[in-house]
Every structure is written in C-alpha cells, then in structure tokens.
Amino acid sequence: xxxxxxxxxxxxxxxxxxxxxxxxxxxxxxxxxxxxxxxxxxxxxxxxxxxxxxxxxxxxxxxxxxxxxxxxxxxxxxxxxxxxxxxxxxxxxxxxxxxxxxxxxxxxxxxxxxxxxxxxxxxxxxxxxxxxxxxxxxxxxxxxxxxxxxxxxxxxxxxxxxxxxxxxxxxxxxxxxxxxxxxxxxxxxxxxxxxxxxxxxxxxxxxxxxxxxxxxxxxxxxxxxxxxxxxxxxxxxxxxxxxxxxxxxxxxxxxxxxxxxxxxxxxxxxxxxxxxxxxxxxxxxxxxxxxxxxxxxxxxxxxxxxxxxxxxxxxxxxxxxxxxxxxxxxxxxxxxxxxxxxxxxxxxxxxxxxxxxxxxxxxxxxxxxxxxxxxxxxxxxxxxxxxxxxxxxxxxxxxxxxxxxxxxxxxxxxxxxxxxxxxxxxxxxxxxxxxxxxxxxxxxxxxxxxxxxxxxxxxxxxxxxxxxxxxxxxxxxxxxxxxxxxxxxxxxxxxxxxxxxxxxxxxxxxxxxxxxxxxxxxxxxxxxxxxxxxxxxxxxxxxxxxxxxxxxxxxxxxxxxxxxxxxxxxxxxxxxxxxxxxxxxxxxxxxxxxxxxxxxxxxxxxxxxxxxxxxxxxxxxxxxxxxxxxxxxxxxxxxxxxxxxxxxxxxxxxxxxxxxxxxxxxxxxxxxxxxxxxxxxxxxxxxxxxxxxxxxxxxxxxxxxxxxxxxxxxxxxxxxxxxxxxxxxxxxxxxxxxxxxxxxxxxxxxxxxxxxxxxxxxxxxxxxxxxxxxxxxxxxxxxxxxx
Numbered sequence: 001x002x003x004x005x006x007x008x009x010x011x012x013x014x015x016x017x018x019x020x021x022x023x024x025x026x027x028x029x030x031x032x033x034x035x036x037x038x039x040x041x042x043x044x045x046x047x048x049x050x051x052x053x054x055x056x057x058x059x060x061x062x063x064x065x066x067x068x069x070x071x072x073x074x075x076x077x078x079x080x081x082x083x084x085x086x087x088x089x090x091x092x093x094x095x096x097x098x099x100x101x102x103x104x105x106x107x108x109x110x111x112x113x114x115x116x117x118x119x120x121x122x123x124x125x126x127x128x129x130x131x132x133x134x135x136x137x138x139x140x141x142x143x144x145x146x147x148x149x150x151x152x153x154x155x156x157x158x159x160x161x162x163x164x165x166x167x168x169x170x171x172x173x174x175x176x177x178x179x180x181x182x183x184x185x186x187x188x189x190x191x192x193x194x195x196x197x198x199x200x201x202x203x204x205x206x207x208x209x210x211x212x213x214x215x216x217x218x219x220x221x222x223x224x225x226x227x228x229x230x231x232x233x234x235x236x237x238x239x240x241x242x243x244x245x246x247x248x249x250x251x252x253x254x255x256x257x258x259x260x261x262x263x264x265x266x267x268x269x270x271x272x273x274x275x276x277x278x279x280x281x282x283x284x285x286x287x288x289x290x291x292x293x294x295x296x297x298x299x300x301x302x303x304x305x306x307x308x309x310x311x312x313x314x315x316x317x318x319x320x321x322x323x324x325x326x327x328x329x330x331x332x333x334x335x336x337x338x339x340x341x342x343x344x345x346x347x348x349x350x351x352x353x354x355x356x357x358x359x360x361x362x363x364x365x366x367x368x369x370x371x372x373x374x375x376x377x378x379x380x381x382x383x384x385x386x387x388x389x390x391x392x393x394x395x396x397x398x399x400x401x402x403x404x405x406x407x408x409x410x411x412x413x414x415x416x417x418x419x420x421x422x423x424x425x426x427x428x429x430x431x432x433x434x435x436x437x438x439x440x441x442x443x444x445x446x447x448x449x450x451x452x453x454x455x456x457x458x459x460x461x462x463x464x465x466x467x468x469x470x471x472x473x474x475x476x477x478x479x480x481x482x483x484x485x486x487x488x489x490x491x492x493x494x495x496x497x498x499x500x501x502x503x504x505x506x507x508x509x510x511x512x513x514x515x516x517x518x519x520x521x522x523x524x525x526x527x528x529x530x531x532x533x534x535x536x537x538x539x540x541x542x543x544x545x546x547x548x549x550x551x552x553x554x555x556x557x558x559x560x561x562x563x564x565x566x567x568x569x570x571x572x573x574x575x576x577x578x579x580x581x582x583x584x585x586x587x588x589x590x591x592x593x594x595x596x597x598x599x600x601x602x603x604x605x606x607x608x609x610x611x612x613x614x615x616x617x618x619x620x621x622x623x624x625x626x627x628x629x630x631x632x633x634x635x636x637x638x639x640x641x642x643x644x645x646x647x648x649x650x651x652x653x654x655x656x657x658x659x660x661x662x663x664x665x666x667x668x669x670x671x672x673x674x675x676x677x678x679x680x681x682x683x684x685x686x687x688x689x690x691x692x693x694x695x696x697x698x699x700x701x702x703x704x705x706x707x708x709x710x711x712x713x714x715x716x717x718x719x720x721x722x723x724x725x726x727x728x729x730x731x732x733x734x735x736x737x738x739x740x741x742x743x744x745x746x747x748x749x750x751x752x753x754x755x756x757x758x759x760x761x762x763x764x765x766x767x768x769x770x771x772x773x774x775x776x777x778x779x780x781x782x783x784x785x786x787x
Contacts (some may be wrong), residue, residue, distance in 0.1 A: 052179075092140070143298070151265065200241065225264045229261075234251040328673070355667075366671035404464030404468065647777075716733070722760065
C-alpha cells in the first residue's frame with residue numbers, strides 16, 4: 001500500500017520514494033515510468049537489477065502470436081498481438097574498484113527516487129559503499145523527450161567519497177529475460193526472444209542495434225551516444241554483438257572528484273522503411289540531441305509541461321492525496337499521448353505489458369475526454385489513428401456478415417485481438433464510443449476539419465453497422481440483440497440500455513455530419529433514404545424500464561435475474577474466482593454500465609430516474625474493473641451523495657499509487673488515471689457536454705474546501721474556481737470577448753474582461769446514500785487516511 005508507507009510522502013508536484021523498497025519494485029517501475037507516447041521506459045534501476053519487469057517499449061511495435069481456442073468458431077480472431085520489450089538503453093552498470101554497484105550488496109546509506117511532474121524527469125540519488133568499504137554517491141536524471149519524439153537521455157554522475165577506480169558500462173541490450181507467464185488474463189503473454197538481429201555497429205562513444213520481429217515483420221533501430229566529462233585521464237572504448245552493445249568508461253577518482261556522463265538514446269521503427277533509412281533516422285535523432293544538449297533538453301521538457309499544466313491543472317484544497325493523485329494521473333495521460341502521433345493510446349500507455357499493450361474503448365471513452373479539454377491536438381492524433389484502421393474495421397464487419405465497420409474491442413494495429421467473444425466481439429458499443437469521441441472533439445474544439453478529413457467516414461460506417469445489428473420489432477421499436485455492454489458479467493444480451501442509447505446517438509451524429517458535408521457524404525454512398533433510416537431507428541430505439549421498481553434494467557430482463565449472494569462469494573475480482581456460467585444469469589455488475597449511460601447520455605434520464613438507478617446499481621456493482629469508480633463518483637455527485645462521490649474519486653485517483661487492484665506492476669491503469677480528472681471535474685465540477693454546450697454545475701464535498709480547474713472550449717481557456725458557496729468563471733483568452741455556458745442548468749454569459757462569480761446551486765439528494773455490497777465500500781470509507 002504505497003501511499004500509506006512513510007517512504008512515499010504525499011507532495012503536490014512530485015511522487016517520491018525516500019528509501020528503496022525492493023518489495024515494491026514492480027509497482028514503482030510503473031509509477032516512475034517515462035514516456036512521450038512514442039517511447040516508453042519503465043522506471044527500472046539504472047543498473048537493471050534487481051527488477052520486477054524490465055521494459056522498454058515503442059508504440060505500435062508488436063509481435064503476432066496465435067490465439068488459443070479449445071474449440072474455434074467462424075469469425076473468431078486467429079492472431080493476437082503483443083507489445084514487445086525492445087532494446088533496453090537504460091542500462092548503466094557501475095563497478096567501484098572491481099565490485100559492481102548493486103543495492104543488494106554492500107551498504108546502501110541512502111536512496112531516493114523522484115518523479116517530477118513539472119520537470120518531466122525521474123531523478124535518483126544513491127549513497128553506497130562496496131562490501132570492502134569504498135564509498136560513492138550516484139546521481140542520475142532520466143527523461144524521455146517531449147520535444148524530440150525519438151529521443152531519451154540520461155545524465156549519470158558518480159562522485160567519489162573515497163579514492164576509487166571506476167568502470168562504467170553503458171549498454172544496449174535486446175531480448176532481455178522476462179518474468180514467467182501468469183494465469184491472470186489481464187497479464188501479457190510472455191514472448192521469448194522476439195527480436196531477430198539484423199545489424200550492429202559500434203564506435204568509441206556509441207553504438208547502434210537493428211532488429212526485426214519474426215511474425216509481424218517490423219524493424220526497429222536503437223542507438224546510443226555519450227558525452228563524458230572528467231578532468232583527468234579517462235579511457236573510453238566500445239564493443240558490440242548481435243543483441244548487445246557497450247560503451248565502457250574507466251577512470252580513477254580521488255575523494256571529492258566526479259565523473260559525469262550524458263547518455264543519448266534514439267529509437268525508431270517501421271514496417272515500410274528500409275534498414276538504411278531507419279539507421280539514418282536514429283543517427284539524426286542522436287545528432288539533434290547533441291546539438292540541443294542536456295540542458296536544452298531539460299528546458300524544452302519544462303516548457304512543454306508548463307504549457308500543458310496551464311490548460312490542464314486541477315487544484316484541490318483540503319485533500320492532499322487527491323491533489324497529488326490527479327496531477328500524477330494527468331501527467332501519465334499526457335505522457336501516453338504527447339507524441340503518439342497517429343498511434344494507439346494503450347490501456348497501460350507505455351508503462352508495462354499488461355493486456356499485451358492493447359488499446360481498448362477505454363481510450364475514446366475515458367482518456368480522450370480529458371485530452372479533448374486539455375490537449376486537443378493529442379486527442380485529434382488519437383482519433384486520426386483510429387480512422388486509419390477503418391478498412392480493417394470494414395473487413396471485420398464483412399467477416400461478421402454485417403454492414404459498415406466493426407472496430408475491435410482490443411488491438412494494437414487495428415485487428416480484433418480478443419479471443420473471448422462475449423466480452424470482445426459482442427461489445428459492439430466500442431463503435432459508438434468512437435463516434436462519440438469524434439463528436440465531442442468537434443463540439444468542444446469547434447474544429448470541423450477532423451470530421452471532414454477522416455471522421456465522417458467513421459461516423460457513416462459505424463451508423464451502417466448499427467442499422468444492420470438492430471431491427472424494428474412488430475411494435476415499431478428499434479432493438480439490438482446479442483450485444484455486451486460495458487459490464488462484462490452480463491454478456492450477449494438484448495437491449496443493453498448503454499448500447500442502445502449510444503447507438504442512437506451515433507446514428508443522429510452521423511445524420512448531422514452528412515448534412516454538414518453533403519458532397520463527401522454522397523461520395524460515401526449516403527443517400528436520403530439511408531439517412532432517414534438512421535433517423536427513424538434512433539427515434540424508435542427501445543429503452544427498457546421496470547415500472548414496478550422504478551429503475552432502468554441494465555438490459556432487457558436484468559431486474560428479473562436472480563440476485564447474487566455477496567455473502568458467499570467474497571473473492572474479487574470475480575472473473576478470477578467464479579465461472580461465467582454463474583455470473584451471466586445473475587444481478588452482479590463488474591463495472592458501471594447503466595450508470596455510465598446516465599453520465600454520457602445525461603439528457604436521456606430525469607433526475608428522479610438517475611437517483612433511483614444509482615441507488616439500485618450501487619448495491620450490485622463489484623468494481624472489478626478500474627473503469628468503474630470514476631463513473632460512480634460522477635453520478636453519485638450528481639444525485640447529491642457528495643461524500644460517497646468523494647470516496648469514489650479518491651479510489652479512482654489512488655488506484656496505482658496504492659496498487660488497489662494488485663496489478664500496478666504490469667503497468668498503470670491509464671483510463672482510471674484519466675478518470676480521476678473526470679471524477680473531480682465531471683463529478684464535483686458538474687461538467688457535461690452531451691447536448692453540445694459547455695455545462696457546469698459545481699458542488700464540493702465537505703472534504704474539499706476549494707477546487708480550481710482549467711479547460712479549453714472552442715479556443716477559449718476557461719478557469720473554474722469553486723468553493724462551497726460560489727463558482728467563479730474566468731475567460732483568460734479566446735477568439736472573441738464573450739462565451740455563453742450553462743451553469744446549474746441556466747445560461748450564463750462569460751466575458752474576457754473579467755471573472756463572473758455566481759452562487760452554487762445546492763443539490764438535495766432524493767434518496768439516502770445507498771449501500772454497497774458487503775466489503776465493497778469505496779476505499780476512503782474504511783481507511784484511517786483523512787488527509
């Protein structure tokens with residue numbers, strides 16, 4: 001439980017480990033991971049050992065593996081895709097006299113690591129004596145450049161306390177050994193020696209290794225170069241083999257002297273470019289690094305982050321844990337997307353191999369809303385990547401005997417990679433989630449160019465999918481059968497409310513987009529009759545409602561299923577302890593489903609329906625998915641359960657800092673980290689956009705005295721400053737001097753000439769705070785941490 005340990009102080013702009021916790025290495029390697037969306041470096045120790053999971057990743061670089069089936073069926077995906085641990089350039093091994101620096105030996109006098117959320121660096125300070133008593137201090141600073149896409153760098157400084165002979169071995173290593181496979185389906189498949197050597201080069205101060213994958217036929221290059229500073233004699237040499245390269249620096253240090261090395265790392269990969277082109281690409285990145293210099297890289301990193309925080313920061317007064325956690329979450333969301341540039345944003349970012357490095361609907365549903373409001377260029381890049389997979393989605397739809405395009409539940413390149421049909425292929429809602437992300441980008445930014453360039457085709461083809469999936473029954477109601485909503489414990493059902501509402505929204509969005517771009521729509525084959533059929537289906541969509549209970553069944557008949565016995569089944573997550581044959585026919589919910597529908601399609605429910613639905617589903621939800629707590633926070637806040645909402649916001653934000661799901665070592669939960677922003681801004685800020693207007697209705701729980709957040713809306717930068725009595729809106733700049741928003745359901749005119757201060761409208765809960773299943777109360781409720 002990391003954040004509860006004295007070794008991890010709670011600080012607003014840093015995540016710091018004040019003493020080495022070897023038992024938490026897998027978790028801290030994820031927490032301290034650095035990335036720019038193209039390169040990802042896990043926070044392994046410089047010397048590489050001990051480690052939990054060694055990891056260096058390139059976005060989109062994967063290997064193919066066959067998917068196992070006991071009994072395959074028509075339309076089942078045949079191949080999986082797994083992210084590859086590529087050539088490790090982080091390694092810098094140190095020998096003091098002839099004894100290797102290893103924290104398990106000798107005496108470690110002090111050790112500290114700090115992830116600086118404003119500087120974008122990971123620093124490490126170690127004070128160590130060899131088993132024979134020779135003492136040195138080691139200071140390293142690591143970054144993955146946000147300004148230069150293919151570049152990472154490390155400053156490594158050794159200072160002698162005693163007179164010593166130092167040998168530093170800086171390395172590139174491919175095909176590192178990986179931990180044994182796990183039975184947990186959320187953990188990656190283990191790839192043994194996935195890289196095949198192509199070429200290696202070495203010079204006195206650097207080296208280059210080129211490898212390719214055997215199945216996916218992707219080629220990658222990794223290069224290193226060094227700046228060495230020492231006032232006296234120093235010997236530098238290089239050597240290399242197929243899977244390794246080494247630059248060795250040897251010198252003698254007297255007490256008080258220091259050796260400084262700056263290591264530049266460059267990475268590139270391609271499925272198309274030649275080996276010479278890749279070699280030249282990484283060589284150019286190294287040359288750019290040498291020109292910029294170490295301090296130039298630090299300055300560019302800080303400048304990039306200053307701009308990001310100016311539009312994204314959330315300030316939370318009264319809850320130090322949430323303050324640290326929301327900034328930690330925003331930092332990792334930024335890292336995962338900054339230079340992804342038309343590659344997927346995976347569920348773990350580039351922090352680990354969990355879920356094989358796949359991207360899910362989590363990206364469009366949870367990560368892109370945050371980016372759309374804080375870093376819209378990154379959101380546009382992610383949507384452009386999704387659009388490049390449209391032809392693969394069309395192929396998948398044809399394979400399933402459907403029209404339009406069927407986007408995958410999990411993928412790296414664009415093909416469906418889920419071997420589990422009920423939760424994978426049947427989760428057709430991913431198509432509407434993608435359409436909604438395109439529409440949100442257009443509404444929030446006011447930019448139609450993305451829709452015109454690539455979004456329209458996605459909207460049209462997803463609309464066609466829905467029309468072929470759904471049908472009008474004899475009463476004229478439009479219904480969708482055989483689908484799985486967000487709740488994977490209730491699979492292959494009829495009329496999942498979330499899916500039906502999102503499909504209807506997808507159809508309406510597609511109609512409106514075709515009207516905005518009539519010529520492009522005609523080129524896609526859309527005619528008046530097809531658009532009318534979309535509109536008719538959306539208007540006739542069936543939304544089940546249980547009149548007796550006064551709630552919406554999650555799907556047709558859900559409220560008539562048997563109740564789950566939470567007193568007998570107490571090992572979570574249930575998916576690892578209970579067969580699906582027991583889960584599917586019961587009222588047990590893995591994650592917010594109907595409740596998520598109320599957040600994303602807020603206008604489709606009355607306040608009374610929201611209150612009753614929240615009450616009903618709180619009692620049946622296990623939160624076995626990391627996607628649930630943030631949504632429950634938002635909706636509990638809306639219906640007036642502010643303290644319960646605070647509990648859920650706390651849980652969503654702390655998921656990795658406290659390793660709540662016991663799998664942070666496999667990589668961070670990027671959607672939940674994004675969800676910490678959503679819980680605060682969407683929950684306590686009341687942010688909604690499902691009716692095409694910036695709507696806010698802020699309310700704070702007792703544990704937060706003040707909250708200030710920033711967002712972008714149609715080229716305006718808006719700051720919202722809330723306490724328990726008032727909300728103050730400030731337009732810092734924009735395309736013109738005025739903006740109309742909605743505050744507490746009423747229009748409110750804002751001006752760039754000065755802030756607008758209004759009263760917070762009290763929220764009165766219609767029902768008492770609901771109970772959760774036994775033992776599943778949110779984290780803060782049974783914690784003695786009340787920061």
